[in-house]
Amino acid sequence: GCRRGCLAQTPGYEDRMGANMRIVIGVHHFPPKYRGGAEWRAYRTASALLKAGHDVLVVCIEKIDDAQAKPLAVKEDVFEGVPLQRLAFNLAAAPDPLQWEYNNEWVGTHLLDLFDSRNTDLFHLMSGYLMTGSALMAARQAGVPTVVTLTDFWFLCRRVSMLRTDGTLSALPIDALRCARCLGEEKRRFRLAARFLPDLMNRYWKAQRRNVNYFEQRWSFLRDCLVETDLAISPSKFLRQMYVDSGMVARRMEFLRQGHSFGSLQSTDLQKSPSDFLRVGYLGQIAPLKGVQLLVDAILQIPSRQIELHIHGDSGMHPQYSNALSLAARHDPRVVLHGAYERSQLTSILRDLDVVVVPSLWYENSPNVILEAFAHDTPVIASNFGGMAELVDDERNGLHFAVGDAADLAKQICRISEDPSLLDRLTQGAAATHPPTVDAEIEDLLGLYHLAMHRT
CATH class of the missing domain: 3.40.50.2000 (Glycogen Phosphorylase B;)
Known part of the structure; x- marks a missing residue:
C-alpha cells in the first residue's frame, strides 16, 4: 500500500x-x-x-x-x-x-x-x-x-x-459452468432439482452452452x-x-x-451510557447475506435476561426478511428493531451499545461499521473469515465466531456477558485501534x- x-x-x-x-x-x-x-x-x-x-x-x-x-x-x-x-x-x-x-x-x-x-x-x-x-x-x-x-x-x-x-459461498478459481448453474438456480424450479438430482442437473447445465458462454x-x-x-x-x-x-x-x-469522518470525538462522546444489561448492537443493511437473522437466533438461544439486542438499519429493501425479524422481536422483548438511522446519529447510537456484531454470511471487504465501532471504542464480534477477520483481532479488540453458526455466536456473546473483565479488555483493545x-x-x-x- x-x-x-x-x-x-x-x-x-x-x-x-x-x-x-x-x-x-x-x-x-x-x-x-x-x-x-x-x-x-x-x-x-x-x-x-x-x-x-x-x-x-x-x-x-x-x-x-x-x-x-x-x-x-x-x-x-x-x-x-x-x-x-x-x-x-x-x-x-x-x-x-x-x-x-x-x-x-x-x-x-x-x-x-x-x-x-x-x-x-x-x-x-x-x-x-x-x-x-x-x-x-x-x-x-x-x-x-x-x-x-x-x-x-x-x-x-x-x-x-x-x-x-x-x-x-463460491471460491476460486472462477468456473463458468458453476456460475451458469447459479444463474439458472435463481429460478426456484431449478433450485429444487439441483437439491434432489445433482448429477442430472450437472449434465443439464453443461448442455446450456449459452449461459456458460x-x-x-x-x-x-x-x-x-x-x-x-x-x-x-x-x-x-x-x-x-x-x-x-x-x-x-x-x-x-x-x-x-x-x-472515517467523525472529526475529533470528545471523551464524553466515547463514554458509554450506564446500563445493567449487556447491550449488543447490529448496524447496517437488513439483508439475508448480512446474517441478521443468525444474530437474532443466537440471542434467542441465550437464557440470560441481562442482554438486549438493538438492530439499527433500513428494512425496506428486503420486506419478507424484515418481517421474519419483526416476528422474532415481538416474541422476545430483548430484541429491539430501531429502523433506519442517519450517519449523524452514529455517535449517540454507539454510546448506548457495549459490543457490535458483524455476522455476515459473505466474505465482506472492509466493513465501515467495524471501523466506526473502533472509532467509538466499541469492540466487535465478527464472522471468522474474509475482510471481517482481517479487521477484528480475535481476543484483542473483539471476538471471532464460526461463520453461519448461531450457537458459536451465542457462546461468544455469553462469554462477554458473564465476564466483565473480558468486556473491559476488549473495549481497551478497540480504543487502542485507530482506524484512519x-x-x-x-x-x-x-x-x-x-x-x-x-x-x-
Missing part, C-alpha cells in the same frame, strides 16, 4: 497535486435514496476532494427500470455540495439485458462524451456494479487515467457477493477492462489477494483502507492518483 508522504519526494508531485484536477467519480448509487457503504464512501471522497480544491463530478445510476428513458436519461443534481449526474435507463429494453449488466453501452457512450466535454484529468470508478466495464472502456478510449476501487466481488461474480443461490465472455471482457486500468485500490488485503489469485488484475494493485481518518485516506489517495496519472 501507499505510505503518507512517500510520494511527496517525487519530482513535480507538489505542482501537479496542488493543481486543480478535474475528476469524475463513477459509483452504482448515491445518497440520499441509497445509503450503503460504497455510496457513503463515494460521498466522503467527493466532499474531501472538493474541499481540497479539486473539480469533482459524481456520476451514479438512479434507476434501471425507467420506461421513460430513451435510452438514457441524465438528471443534474447537487447533494450536500457534491455536484452529480443521476443516470436512468430501462435495462429490460437493452438489446441484450444480460450482457448490458456488465457492458452497458449507454453508460459508456455517455461517459465518453462527458470525459471529452469536461477535459477530465482522472476517472475514479468506485464500483463496477451497474456502471459496468464500459465505463472503463470509455476512459481508455478517451485517454483518461483511471483508478478503480474494488468495493466487492462484482468483477468476479455477477451476484457481487460470491454467495451462491443455494446459500453456499455468457460467463466466459463476461470474465474475458471484464479482465480486459481491468488489465488496462492504471491502478486498482482494495480497502482490504483479503480482497486484493482474491483478485490477484483470480488473475483479474489492474496494472497496479494497491491496498488503502477507507477512512478520511483526511489521511485522501492524502494517500491523491498520491495514488499521481501514480495513475504518471504511468510508466
Whole structure:
C-alpha cells in the first residue's frame, strides 16, 4: 500500500497535486435514496476532494427500470455540495439485458462524451456494479487515467457477493459452468432439482452452452477492462489477494483502507451510557447475506435476561426478511428493531451499545461499521473469515465466531456477558485501534492518483 508522504519526494508531485484536477467519480448509487457503504464512501471522497480544491463530478445510476428513458436519461443534481449526474435507463429494453449488466453501452457512450466535454484529468470508478466495464472502456478510449476501487466481488461474480443461490459461498478459481448453474438456480424450479438430482442437473447445465458462454465472455471482457486500468485500490488485503489469485488484475494493485469522518470525538462522546444489561448492537443493511437473522437466533438461544439486542438499519429493501425479524422481536422483548438511522446519529447510537456484531454470511471487504465501532471504542464480534477477520483481532479488540453458526455466536456473546473483565479488555483493545481518518485516506489517495496519472 501507499505510505503518507512517500510520494511527496517525487519530482513535480507538489505542482501537479496542488493543481486543480478535474475528476469524475463513477459509483452504482448515491445518497440520499441509497445509503450503503460504497455510496457513503463515494460521498466522503467527493466532499474531501472538493474541499481540497479539486473539480469533482459524481456520476451514479438512479434507476434501471425507467420506461421513460430513451435510452438514457441524465438528471443534474447537487447533494450536500457534491455536484452529480443521476443516470436512468430501462435495462429490460437493452438489446441484450444480460450482457448490458456488465457492458452497458449507454453508460459508456455517455461517459465518453462527458470525459471529452469536461477535459477530465482522472476517472475514479468506485464500483463496477451497474456502471459496468464500459465505463472503463470509455476512459481508455478517451485517454483518461483511471483508478478503480474494488468495493466487492462484482468483477468476479455477477451476484457481487460470491454467495451462491443455494446459500453456499463460491471460491476460486472462477468456473463458468458453476456460475451458469447459479444463474439458472435463481429460478426456484431449478433450485429444487439441483437439491434432489445433482448429477442430472450437472449434465443439464453443461448442455446450456449459452449461459456458460455468457460467463466466459463476461470474465474475458471484464479482465480486459481491468488489465488496462492504471491502478486498482482494495480497502482490504483479503480482497486484493482474491483478485490477484483470480488473475483479474489492474496494472497496479494497491491496498488503502477507507477512512472515517467523525472529526475529533470528545471523551464524553466515547463514554458509554450506564446500563445493567449487556447491550449488543447490529448496524447496517437488513439483508439475508448480512446474517441478521443468525444474530437474532443466537440471542434467542441465550437464557440470560441481562442482554438486549438493538438492530439499527433500513428494512425496506428486503420486506419478507424484515418481517421474519419483526416476528422474532415481538416474541422476545430483548430484541429491539430501531429502523433506519442517519450517519449523524452514529455517535449517540454507539454510546448506548457495549459490543457490535458483524455476522455476515459473505466474505465482506472492509466493513465501515467495524471501523466506526473502533472509532467509538466499541469492540466487535465478527464472522471468522474474509475482510471481517482481517479487521477484528480475535481476543484483542473483539471476538471471532464460526461463520453461519448461531450457537458459536451465542457462546461468544455469553462469554462477554458473564465476564466483565473480558468486556473491559476488549473495549481497551478497540480504543487502542485507530482506524484512519478520511483526511489521511485522501492524502494517500491523491498520491495514488499521481501514480495513475504518471504511468510508466
